[in-house]
Amino acid sequence: MKLTKNILIIITLMLCITGCNDFLEDTLQYTSEEEVITSGLRSRGIIEDIYTDYSFRYFTDFSVEYLTDNGVLNSSETNYANNNWGAAESHPYNYVWQQSYNNIRQVYQYIDLVHDAGLPYLPSEASQPFSDKIVARYYGEAHFLKAWAEWELLKIYGGPSADGTMLGFPIVNGTLENEEYATLSRNTYDECVDQIMADLDVAIENLPLIYSGSENDNPGYSDLETGRASGLAAYALKAKVALFAASPAFNPSNDNSKWVLAAEYAHEVIEQNGGLKSLQPFNNSREDNPDQIWRMRNSRNNNSLEQRLYPPTLYGQGEVNPSQNLVDAFPDSNGYPISNASSLYDPATPYSSRDNRFYKFIFYNGDQCFQSENCTNYNALEMFEGGLDNFGGFIPNEGTRTGYYLKKYLNNLNFDPSAINATTTLPKVYVQLGLTDIYLSYAEAVYNAYGQAETAPPGLNYSAKEVIAEIRKRAGFTSDPYLDEAAADANLFENLIKNERRIELCFTGERFHDLRRWKDIVNIENVNGVKITKNEDETFSYDNIQVEARGYGNKNYYLPLPYDELIINTNLKQNQGW
Template sequence: MKSTKGLRSSLYISLLAVSIASCKNDFLDVTPTDRVTDAAIVGDSTLFESFVINRYLGARITDKEAEGTLPGFGRGFEYAMWSSLTDESLYNNDDNTWLVQRGQLSPENTGIAGTLWSRSYRSIREVNYALANVDKVQMSAAHKDRLIAELKFIRAFRYHDLIRNYGGVPLIGDKVYNLEDDFSDPALYKRATITECINYAVSQLDEAAAVLPLANSTSWLNGRATKGAALALKSRLLLYAASPLYNSGSWEQAAAAAKAVMDLNRYGLHSNYQNLFINPGNSNEVIFARYYTIGSRHVPMEIANGPNGYDGWGGNLPMQNLVDAYETTAGLSITDPASGYDPQNPYANRDPRLTATVLYNGAPYRGRNLETFVPGGQDSKDGPSNWNTSKTGYYLRKFVDESMPINNPWNVAGLQPWIYFRYAEILLNYAEAQNEAVGPDQTVYAAINAIRGRTGVSLPALPAGLTKEQMRQRIIRERQVELAFEEHRFYDVRRWKIADVTENVPVYGITITKQANGTLRYERKIALEGRAFLPQHYWLPIPRAEIQASNNQLVQNPNY
């Protein structure tokens, strides 16, 4: 039996020009003018390399509601971010995020997470196509080996995205599926175990790392994989594998994988934390990044997330839940009586990464200080564009470039990176894995203190004598603030199996009232009730359309 029922999804969504070019009917035997043929791709080394490079970009999105919301290689990140599915931020205008926050995920309604499955398998199919045809292309053996290594890296990245969202998934090997294939075989839909999936992706990364260069030779190659990128992805995968949710690897393996990146001696910590996410230049903290530019267009983070007082749209609004995680400059939690924290002057003497990440009342921005107080604050409900007023009292600072305009920004030249892997993550990976493997030895302290002590942050070193559990809690907090808004928190709280705690509390914000004498009164508030997290939410549901496309042979995640 042959079926085309699921061609628009999962394994078969990407038919490329191959299926079109192979059509035998005379009335369809025309030369398409809107695509490059299969013969042209394999017959021209430049076109083939362009095909490989485009696999970094991922599938183009035509659904306007989904555009700009997807994590991974193809995501334009200025609209609803993955942070707005966690306790980091609330998206001001929903944008298909609130159902996740409220625990209403279902196979029929997956919100902004709905295209992850199909777009990942589409990319895997495209990689398999390139690998199946690379030997037909006229180019040097060394060049061919480099492209094969890049393709294996991209395929491993796509599986990593599937694993961390769904758990064990079907592994399709090198198969390139086409319209004429038989899709009725149950083995096609058999989900491998998490361990099998991790092992497969890691094997691909080991093969890629053995061939990829330590660095790209010219600036235009900076967005392509290197040995460090492959090892960094391996580090993340093995850290996840060892974590409680996965329970499919050892902490010793995870520590060794992170140490392999450290031992390359190519990476360090950028001296300006805020600037790293706007214009890192050739920073040695960046291991692998996507450099966003479409022609002369920059990514308009500024209007999408800007305060309403500047006619911004609000966008991804930091929660008080996140703001409270930043220590004081004494290196202590704000709940510690010795920290010096003043709830009526809450942003004074705080971890400098707070100022670099969150716009709060009084923070300098575009020539004035932010005003979220009422009455009369320019960035409050009393200001212009008040329908975009922050529901939490905060706006996003990270990734936002003040040199870029807020109004009519789309045709302005600029370059903003999305950093997939940076050295701070590797240090945090190592510290966590090493602490779990052997306890808080000096190498754990060194990794964490390097991040806390970097230029511009300069927080006190961690106190000596911490237990393994105490160090674990410090690392959890350090990841929360250091990696805020970088799409780690969603996966971290799940792999640690603490999401049933962190995601079952309300969205908190701040209300600031300007009193008659001009002083400000700060009061914590609930900005959104109804956040909910159920046990099944540790994994995303496979969209119902994908289950149906498999003739119900694909097994859904439990309790959906």
């Protein structure tokens, strides 16, 4: 791994008691150690810089989604989706190892050179109470960001060695020289979980639960600081780590205590957040959405999502094409799977009477606006054969390969081309940890730990069914007969949890890791699309087509360690099968 020595990447910040609501957007400079230890405010740039690695990763998430059955890139076949990579080849997560260890090292540089050296945030004696408060906050941020880097290492590289020992990553506690990194061995998976939890406990001790209020009333902890690590984010990450640790791929003995712990950690997040609450409407432009536990703020003039996601006739590239498989996962408007005998689904009009999330997440043939299924303000999108939004219909060699485009993450859409520029500069919020994920994690953990859907387990306040009901209420299912039916059937309820997770977290990159941790990736479907033919009577015919094949084996429950690291460090053990 390539690690710099004695040079720190510092963000030049004029931080002051008025806060820094744009701290993720500042300019980088290179500053020597000697300068760092004499720069109170600017020295905190060591921490600020780390945030930039985790911000606005939409397109990274989309590329991970292409490894699943949820969608494809519009321009080419998906690399790696047919088990076509190895440790020596370009790896879809090849950057994570070096990035994570660079950030861990940077955290320790901050702790050693700034925090442990007693460098104040503000030098004057009069400002000491405020300065001490900010120093504690940065110490908590440092431990959270270290835990996040460790979590990414564990999520990507955790797996069994050749002898079956479940391993994680080499734990680093302190600033090491390059040659010391090259002698480290992987710790056990459980040791890595314990390390992450310990770092998050330090973060919780030093961070505010949330950032709130005005800067005058709550300086340094006000809502201007939203985007920084918080105590609630640390609780949420503990729940996420525990869920993975309990999952079949990483819990081969099915130790039920790990499922119980995952349920307890998710429950703790819910309670710290004020109990089981209704979820806020979908809106990734809203910067004060309380459901977005750790949300990263970005440029308010960034229109890359609109440019790359809009269909061609809306002057976009239509880059992300959701699959027919994903479309089929959306239930009908009453909450029934479209395969259920009670469903309102009609294959002759497949986009009528569907789950509200379908209309918010997917551009489909005949779609006319963002707000509702029946809006008739502008011309309908044409994904049918020969239509302008079909492949090559409006722009040569561009268009959908599946019959769909991704609408999720776009807000206040206006289909009037003359007004397109007015709708492409909304704020963008990238969510790393969200309440929906916690609700889904809680339901999954409770059901696996206790085997019951309708009763709250001892010591916990909510049943798995109650929590899933809150998720589905946002989709419009205030009356939910299918949830009642599924809660009484073990197979139906488990499938419902997984399907809700698929829908709610689609195009966040989560499905690839869910399929791995559930050991379901070997059963992944080929990616299907739809061929739409416009008939003479203005109706349409719909035929499923295969767009891309998928083919994974047992070794894909885990990912290979980077080949370069194995060459540098012979103490590292590769995951099974690689």
